Amino acid sequence: MFKPEDFSFDPEAKTCVCPAGKTLYGNGSNCQFNGYLAIKFQGAQQDCLPCPMRSQCLRHPQKTKTRQVAFFLGKAPGHESHTDRMKAKIDSEQGKQMITRRFATVEPVFGNLRGNKGLDRFTLRGRNKVDGQWKLYCLVHNIEKLTHHGYAH
CATH class of the missing domain: 1.10.287 (Helix Hairpins)
Incomplete structure:
Protein backbone atom coordinates (compact mmCIF):
# COMPACT_ATOMS: atom_id res chain seq x y z
CA MET A 1 0.00 0.00 0.00
CA PHE A 2 1.22 3.47 -0.85
CA LYS A 3 1.74 5.80 2.08
CA PRO A 4 1.79 9.61 2.08
CA GLU A 5 5.60 9.44 1.87
CA ASP A 6 5.23 7.79 -1.55
CA PHE A 7 3.48 10.90 -2.92
CA SER A 8 5.48 13.92 -4.12
CA PHE A 9 4.35 16.88 -2.06
CA ASP A 10 5.58 20.41 -2.77
CA PRO A 11 4.73 22.60 0.25
CA GLU A 12 5.70 25.81 -1.56
CA ALA A 13 3.47 25.27 -4.59
CA LYS A 14 0.97 23.23 -2.53
CA THR A 15 0.82 20.49 -5.12
CA CYS A 16 0.86 16.72 -4.87
CA VAL A 17 1.73 14.04 -7.45
CA CYS A 18 0.77 10.41 -6.93
CA PRO A 19 3.18 7.47 -7.52
CA ALA A 20 1.57 6.97 -10.95
CA GLY A 21 2.59 10.53 -11.93
CA LYS A 22 -0.88 12.12 -11.80
CA THR A 23 -1.46 15.49 -10.15
CA LEU A 24 -3.97 15.43 -7.31
CA TYR A 25 -6.46 18.21 -6.65
CA GLY A 26 -6.21 20.20 -3.45
CA ASN A 27 -9.48 19.75 -1.61
CA GLY A 28 -8.63 21.42 1.66
CA SER A 29 -5.93 23.71 2.94
CA ASN A 30 -5.59 24.87 6.52
CA CYS A 31 -7.51 21.83 7.75
CA GLN A 32 -7.09 20.88 11.39
CA PHE A 33 -6.79 17.33 12.71
CA ASN A 34 -6.27 16.93 16.47
CA GLY A 35 -4.60 20.33 16.73
CA TYR A 36 -2.37 19.94 13.67
CA LEU A 37 -2.60 21.86 10.39
CA ALA A 38 -2.86 19.77 7.24
CA ILE A 39 -3.36 20.08 3.49
CA LYS A 40 -5.63 17.51 1.84
CA PHE A 41 -5.49 16.27 -1.74
CA GLN A 42 -7.72 14.00 -3.80
CA GLY A 43 -7.22 12.25 -7.12
CA ALA A 44 -9.49 12.81 -10.12
CA GLN A 45 -11.87 10.00 -11.08
CA GLN A 46 -10.60 10.11 -14.66
CA ASP A 47 -7.09 9.39 -13.35
CA CYS A 48 -7.82 6.98 -10.49
CA LEU A 49 -10.47 4.69 -11.99
CA PRO A 50 -8.33 3.32 -14.88
CA CYS A 51 -5.01 3.46 -12.95
CA PRO A 52 -3.00 0.19 -12.97
CA MET A 53 -1.64 0.98 -9.47
CA ARG A 54 -5.15 1.25 -8.00
CA SER A 55 -4.84 -1.89 -5.85
CA GLN A 56 -1.63 -0.53 -4.25
CA CYS A 57 -3.19 2.87 -3.65
CA LEU A 58 -6.62 2.10 -2.17
CA ARG A 59 -7.54 -0.22 0.68
CA HIS A 60 -10.92 -0.98 -0.90
CA PRO A 61 -10.60 -0.31 -4.67
CA GLN A 62 -14.02 -1.85 -5.33
CA LYS A 63 -15.70 0.69 -2.99
CA THR A 64 -13.50 3.80 -3.19
CA LYS A 65 -13.28 5.80 -6.40
CA THR A 66 -10.33 8.10 -5.72
CA ARG A 67 -7.35 8.33 -3.39
CA GLN A 68 -7.18 10.99 -0.70
CA VAL A 69 -4.01 11.98 1.10
CA ALA A 70 -3.20 14.58 3.76
CA PHE A 71 0.13 16.18 4.67
CA PHE A 72 0.66 17.61 8.14
CA LEU A 73 2.37 20.99 8.45
CA GLY A 74 2.79 21.24 12.22
CA LYS A 75 0.75 22.36 15.19
CA ALA A 76 -2.13 24.73 14.62
CA PRO A 77 -1.55 28.18 16.11
CA GLY A 78 -3.49 28.83 19.28
CA HIS A 79 -4.23 25.14 19.84
CA GLU A 80 -2.77 23.82 23.06
CA SER A 81 -3.20 20.16 23.95
Whole structure:
Protein backbone atom coordinates (compact mmCIF):
# COMPACT_ATOMS: atom_id res chain seq x y z
CA MET A 1 0.00 0.00 0.00
CA PHE A 2 1.22 3.47 -0.85
CA LYS A 3 1.74 5.80 2.08
CA PRO A 4 1.79 9.61 2.08
CA GLU A 5 5.60 9.44 1.87
CA ASP A 6 5.23 7.79 -1.55
CA PHE A 7 3.48 10.90 -2.92
CA SER A 8 5.48 13.92 -4.12
CA PHE A 9 4.35 16.88 -2.06
CA ASP A 10 5.58 20.41 -2.77
CA PRO A 11 4.73 22.60 0.25
CA GLU A 12 5.70 25.81 -1.56
CA ALA A 13 3.47 25.27 -4.59
CA LYS A 14 0.97 23.23 -2.53
CA THR A 15 0.82 20.49 -5.12
CA CYS A 16 0.86 16.72 -4.87
CA VAL A 17 1.73 14.04 -7.45
CA CYS A 18 0.77 10.41 -6.93
CA PRO A 19 3.18 7.47 -7.52
CA ALA A 20 1.57 6.97 -10.95
CA GLY A 21 2.59 10.53 -11.93
CA LYS A 22 -0.88 12.12 -11.80
CA THR A 23 -1.46 15.49 -10.15
CA LEU A 24 -3.97 15.43 -7.31
CA TYR A 25 -6.46 18.21 -6.65
CA GLY A 26 -6.21 20.20 -3.45
CA ASN A 27 -9.48 19.75 -1.61
CA GLY A 28 -8.63 21.42 1.66
CA SER A 29 -5.93 23.71 2.94
CA ASN A 30 -5.59 24.87 6.52
CA CYS A 31 -7.51 21.83 7.75
CA GLN A 32 -7.09 20.88 11.39
CA PHE A 33 -6.79 17.33 12.71
CA ASN A 34 -6.27 16.93 16.47
CA GLY A 35 -4.60 20.33 16.73
CA TYR A 36 -2.37 19.94 13.67
CA LEU A 37 -2.60 21.86 10.39
CA ALA A 38 -2.86 19.77 7.24
CA ILE A 39 -3.36 20.08 3.49
CA LYS A 40 -5.63 17.51 1.84
CA PHE A 41 -5.49 16.27 -1.74
CA GLN A 42 -7.72 14.00 -3.80
CA GLY A 43 -7.22 12.25 -7.12
CA ALA A 44 -9.49 12.81 -10.12
CA GLN A 45 -11.87 10.00 -11.08
CA GLN A 46 -10.60 10.11 -14.66
CA ASP A 47 -7.09 9.39 -13.35
CA CYS A 48 -7.82 6.98 -10.49
CA LEU A 49 -10.47 4.69 -11.99
CA PRO A 50 -8.33 3.32 -14.88
CA CYS A 51 -5.01 3.46 -12.95
CA PRO A 52 -3.00 0.19 -12.97
CA MET A 53 -1.64 0.98 -9.47
CA ARG A 54 -5.15 1.25 -8.00
CA SER A 55 -4.84 -1.89 -5.85
CA GLN A 56 -1.63 -0.53 -4.25
CA CYS A 57 -3.19 2.87 -3.65
CA LEU A 58 -6.62 2.10 -2.17
CA ARG A 59 -7.54 -0.22 0.68
CA HIS A 60 -10.92 -0.98 -0.90
CA PRO A 61 -10.60 -0.31 -4.67
CA GLN A 62 -14.02 -1.85 -5.33
CA LYS A 63 -15.70 0.69 -2.99
CA THR A 64 -13.50 3.80 -3.19
CA LYS A 65 -13.28 5.80 -6.40
CA THR A 66 -10.33 8.10 -5.72
CA ARG A 67 -7.35 8.33 -3.39
CA GLN A 68 -7.18 10.99 -0.70
CA VAL A 69 -4.01 11.98 1.10
CA ALA A 70 -3.20 14.58 3.76
CA PHE A 71 0.13 16.18 4.67
CA PHE A 72 0.66 17.61 8.14
CA LEU A 73 2.37 20.99 8.45
CA GLY A 74 2.79 21.24 12.22
CA LYS A 75 0.75 22.36 15.19
CA ALA A 76 -2.13 24.73 14.62
CA PRO A 77 -1.55 28.18 16.11
CA GLY A 78 -3.49 28.83 19.28
CA HIS A 79 -4.23 25.14 19.84
CA GLU A 80 -2.77 23.82 23.06
CA SER A 81 -3.20 20.16 23.95
CA HIS A 82 -3.79 18.85 27.46
CA THR A 83 -0.25 17.49 27.43
CA ASP A 84 1.19 20.92 26.53
CA ARG A 85 -0.76 22.56 29.36
CA MET A 86 0.41 19.90 31.83
CA LYS A 87 4.06 20.35 30.76
CA ALA A 88 3.77 24.12 31.29
CA LYS A 89 2.17 23.59 34.69
CA ILE A 90 4.84 21.12 35.85
CA ASP A 91 7.66 23.36 34.59
CA SER A 92 6.39 26.36 36.58
CA GLU A 93 7.77 27.13 40.06
CA GLN A 94 4.52 26.04 41.69
CA GLY A 95 4.55 22.83 39.65
CA LYS A 96 8.13 22.00 40.63
CA GLN A 97 7.22 22.39 44.31
CA MET A 98 4.10 20.26 43.84
CA ILE A 99 6.04 17.46 42.13
CA THR A 100 8.74 17.55 44.84
CA ARG A 101 6.08 17.14 47.55
CA ARG A 102 4.45 14.31 45.58
CA PHE A 103 7.74 12.44 45.22
CA ALA A 104 8.32 12.80 48.96
CA THR A 105 4.85 11.71 50.09
CA VAL A 106 3.02 9.62 47.53
CA GLU A 107 5.65 7.90 45.42
CA PRO A 108 7.29 5.94 48.30
CA VAL A 109 3.86 4.46 49.06
CA PHE A 110 3.36 3.40 45.45
CA GLY A 111 6.91 2.02 45.31
CA ASN A 112 6.41 0.01 48.49
CA LEU A 113 3.04 -1.38 47.41
CA ARG A 114 4.15 -2.25 43.90
CA GLY A 115 7.74 -3.30 44.45
CA ASN A 116 7.78 -4.85 47.91
CA LYS A 117 4.21 -6.14 48.23
CA GLY A 118 3.52 -7.00 44.59
CA LEU A 119 0.24 -5.06 44.71
CA ASP A 120 0.64 -3.58 41.25
CA ARG A 121 -2.89 -3.96 39.87
CA PHE A 122 -6.46 -4.04 40.99
CA THR A 123 -8.14 -7.41 40.70
CA LEU A 124 -11.67 -6.06 41.10
CA ARG A 125 -13.78 -3.96 38.74
CA GLY A 126 -16.04 -1.03 39.49
CA ARG A 127 -15.34 2.21 41.30
CA ASN A 128 -16.61 1.12 44.74
CA LYS A 129 -14.76 -2.21 44.67
CA VAL A 130 -11.50 -0.64 43.48
CA ASP A 131 -11.83 2.07 46.11
CA GLY A 132 -12.22 -0.60 48.79
CA GLN A 133 -9.26 -2.56 47.44
CA TRP A 134 -7.11 0.62 47.37
CA LYS A 135 -8.01 1.32 51.01
CA LEU A 136 -6.96 -2.22 51.93
CA TYR A 137 -3.63 -1.66 50.15
CA CYS A 138 -3.12 1.54 52.13
CA LEU A 139 -4.08 -0.26 55.35
CA VAL A 140 -1.39 -2.87 54.67
CA HIS A 141 1.16 -0.09 54.08
CA ASN A 142 0.19 1.81 57.23
CA ILE A 143 0.20 -1.30 59.46
CA GLU A 144 3.70 -2.10 58.26
CA LYS A 145 4.82 1.47 59.01
CA LEU A 146 3.39 1.22 62.52
CA THR A 147 5.15 -2.08 63.22
CA HIS A 148 8.51 -0.75 61.98
CA HIS A 149 8.27 2.37 64.14
CA GLY A 150 7.63 0.47 67.39
CA TYR A 151 3.87 0.98 67.78
CA ALA A 152 3.12 -2.75 67.75
CA HIS A 153 4.03 -3.24 71.44
